[in-house]
Amino acid sequence: xxxxxxxxxxxxxxxxxxxxxxxLSAMRAAHLDLFGVVTLGIVTAVGGGILRDVLLGxxxxxxxxxxxxxxxxxxxxxxxxxxxxxxxxxxxxILVFDTxxxxxxxVSGAQLAVHAGVGAGQAILLGGLTAVGGGTxxxxxxxxxxxxxxxxxxxxxxxxxxxxxxxxxxLGLEAxxxxxxxxxxxxxxxxxGVLGGWRAPSAPRSAREGLDG
Amino acid sequence: xxxxxxxxxxxxxxxxxxxxxxxLSAMRAAHLDLFGVVTLGIVTAVGGGILRDVLLGxxxxxxxxxxxxxxxxxxxxxxxxxxxxxxxxxxxxILVFDTxxxxxxxVSGAQLAVHAGVGAGQAILLGGLTAVGGGTxxxxxxxxxxxxxxxxxxxxxxxxxxxxxxxxxxLGLEAxxxxxxxxxxxxxxxxxGVLGGWRAPSAPRSAREGLDG
Amino acid sequence: xxxxxxxxxxxxxxxxxxxxxxxLSAMRAAHLDLFGVVTLGIVTAVGGGILRDVLLGxxxxxxxxxxxxxxxxxxxxxxxxxxxxxxxxxxxxILVFDTxxxxxxxVSGAQLAVHAGVGAGQAILLGGLTAVGGGTxxxxxxxxxxxxxxxxxxxxxxxxxxxxxxxxxxLGLEAxxxxxxxxxxxxxxxxxGVLGGWRAPSAPRSAREGLDG
Numbered sequence: 001x002x003x004x005x006x007x008x009x010x011x012x013x014x015x016x017x018x019x020x021x022x023x024l025s026a027m028r029a030a031h032l033d034l035f036g037v038v039t040l041g042i043v044t045a046v047g048g049g050i051l052r053d054v055l056l057g058x059x060x061x062x063x064x065x066x067x068x069x070x071x072x073x074x075x076x077x078x079x080x081x082x083x084x085x086x087x088x089x090x091x092x093x094i095l096v097f098d099t100x101x102x103x104x105x106x107v108s109g110a111q112l113a114v115h116a117g118v119g120a121g122q123a124i125l126l127g128g129l130t131a132v133g134g135g136t137x138x139x140x141x142x143x144x145x146x147x148x149x150x151x152x153x154x155x156x157x158x159x160x161x162x163x164x165x166x167x168x169x170x171l172g173l174e175a176x177x178x179x180x181x182x183x184x185x186x187x188x189x190x191x192x193g194v195l196g197g198w199r200a201p202s203a204p205r206s207a208r209e210g211l212d213g
Numbered sequence: 214x215x216x217x218x219x220x221x222x223x224x225x226x227x228x229x230x231x232x233x234x235x236x237l238s239a240m241r242a243a244h245l246d247l248f249g250v251v252t253l254g255i256v257t258a259v260g261g262g263i264l265r266d267v268l269l270g271x272x273x274x275x276x277x278x279x280x281x282x283x284x285x286x287x288x289x290x291x292x293x294x295x296x297x298x299x300x301x302x303x304x305x306x307i308l309v310f311d312t313x314x315x316x317x318x319x320v321s322g323a324q325l326a327v328h329a330g331v332g333a334g335q336a337i338l339l340g341g342l343t344a345v346g347g348g349t350x351x352x353x354x355x356x357x358x359x360x361x362x363x364x365x366x367x368x369x370x371x372x373x374x375x376x377x378x379x380x381x382x383x384l385g386l387e388a389x390x391x392x393x394x395x396x397x398x399x400x401x402x403x404x405x406g407v408l409g410g411w412r413a414p415s416a417p418r419s420a421r422e423g424l425d426g
Numbered sequence: 427x428x429x430x431x432x433x434x435x436x437x438x439x440x441x442x443x444x445x446x447x448x449x450l451s452a453m454r455a456a457h458l459d460l461f462g463v464v465t466l467g468i469v470t471a472v473g474g475g476i477l478r479d480v481l482l483g484x485x486x487x488x489x490x491x492x493x494x495x496x497x498x499x500x501x502x503x504x505x506x507x508x509x510x511x512x513x514x515x516x517x518x519x520i521l522v523f524d525t526x527x528x529x530x531x532x533v534s535g536a537q538l539a540v541h542a543g544v545g546a547g548q549a550i551l552l553g554g555l556t557a558v559g560g561g562t563x564x565x566x567x568x569x570x571x572x573x574x575x576x577x578x579x580x581x582x583x584x585x586x587x588x589x590x591x592x593x594x595x596x597l598g599l600e601a602x603x604x605x606x607x608x609x610x611x612x613x614x615x616x617x618x619g620v621l622g623g624w625r626a627p628s629a630p631r632s633a634r635e636g637l638d639g
Binding site for chain 3: 243244245246247248249252253263267270272273274277278280283353354355356
């Protein structure tokens with residue numbers, strides 16, 4: 001398998017994991033029919049990458065240039081729809097699939113942005129957007145406040161993983177090693193954050209009073 | 214009238230119908246002022262086409278290249294705002310206008326995507342997005358769960374109509390005939406689905422329990 | 427200071443004011459942690475400009491081409507998070523910062539659109555979108571009905587200011603003078619509208635009944 005092929009495989013694993021995650025979250029959040037579940041699974045899986053490609057001006061987005069992504073996303077969402085009994089026997093299935101997608105997309109999104117020629121800071125931000133964008137679109141569609149705003153550490157692991165993947169090579173690390181390290185950092189922070197209940201400081205309660213509309 | 218002019222006329226009929234539909238739905242869903250109603254009518258009418266043009270990289274979108282689309286959308290929304298008494302005497306006015314817009318946009322969106330050079334599967338998807346995108350944006354802005362997720366058969370007729378318009382010519386059908394057939398399939402499935410109460414299978418209730426957050 | 431530098435400075439003042447405004451509104455609307463507040467401040471500050479650049483096809487958007495915008499937006503949001511006690515002693519701080527951002531963005535967005543070569547009507551619309559787009563994205567993310575739909579005169583001052591900035595030079599006015607006049611018109615209409623309670627006509631109550639779904 002070539003390096004190119006290996007990267008595509010990793011991307012598709014991320015797409016499948018996010019489609020599963022998105023479809024499971026959607027079934028929990030709202031009473032949807034088959035098409036609603038599949039639509040939200042696909043949006044979760046490919047939304048972040050589409051936002052990244054639009055902002056980079058790489059149009060049509062990668063999602064629309066081959067059939068791999070959409071087919072994989074549909075398969076993931078259908079697996080969630082028909083296999084949810086099996087999946088729900090896993091311990092914390094949404095966390096598992098979400099962490100896989102988040103880590104793979106943060107790193108691959110950041111690397112694609114670097115190749116497109118934007119600066120390091122912007123590449124890190126676009127890596128984070130690739131990772132959290134699809135889930136945020138899904139949350140907006142089912143009228144939940146997005147996880148990035150309330151869910152403890154969600155965007156931070158993605159940004160940290162993207163930062164390792166982008167800055168590693170600048171510091172002399174091999175790109176593959178930096179990508180692997182970035183993915184591990186993202187997954188570690190995400191899982192540690194959820195299991196350990198790590199929280200960012202909240203806006204003081206007083207901030208909600210005394211301001212005009 | 215040239216073929217070009219006939220296609221533009223059809224597009225503008227779709228824009229007008231969707232602006233009426235969007236403004237009427239918006240007035241039902243939320244207490245809005247004149248500018249809110251007109252804004253939502255315009256968003257419903259041109260949102261799907263803008264999303265399609267962004268994804269195809271055809272920028273600025275067609276909506277911004279002439280004044281026809283925005284003027285027609287504004288006229289449709291104002292007709293709904295001032296003429297709603299007249300309109301509400303029709304039987305099911307929202308269904309009528311929505312079906313007209315859905316059918317015209319599914320077919321024209323798919324054909325534009327084919328001309329832009331994407332594959333057949335992606336053209337069908339972009340046809341569907343052209344048809345349902347504007348209404349979905351409107352639903353998000355007035356905080357309703359989008360019709361594509363809950364409203365029975367809504368995206369399916371659009372995708373079916375787009376599929377007929379895209380695959381017909383590949384099977385030797387004349388483009389105009391395929392477009393007409395695609396529009397008829399979309400309208401038939403949509404109206405039949407609403408009047409007949411056709412529903413897609415729902416996510417099993419058990420899927421809403423037993424999953425972690 | 428060059429004219430170019432002066433324009434950039436004005437843009438950054440607008441970004442800072444909108445980031446403050448966005449972070450303050452977000453703290454009022456939902457219980458968010460530090461990262462949620464900063465995210466919403468940044469979205470409010472740069473969202474409108476990103477939407478404009480995407481629609482103009484100027485990609486990557488200006489926001490991603492330098493680090494100035496993102497750094498300024500982050501500083502504004504952090505100021506709101508840590509300094510909200512101080513800020514809330516001001517009379518109507520959200521109105522003040524919002525009006526500054528609205529006026530600067532309506533004018534600069536319209537001028538950028540003119541330079542990108544679109545027609546006058548579209549440039550006015552894109553100026554309005556630059557001004558209200560970021561706040562609308564923020565409202566959608568925290569599940570509020572956007573101010574553009576319900577908040578009395580909000581989009582109208584932005585469109586009026588953009589119209590003055592665009593049409594002034596066509597009528598022989600110097601560009602800088604037209605821009606200043608446009609900003610003053612926008613700020614005057616916005617502040618006058620809020621303090622004077624000006625309202626656009628509402629959709630008649632009867633419009634909410636007698637329509638099918």
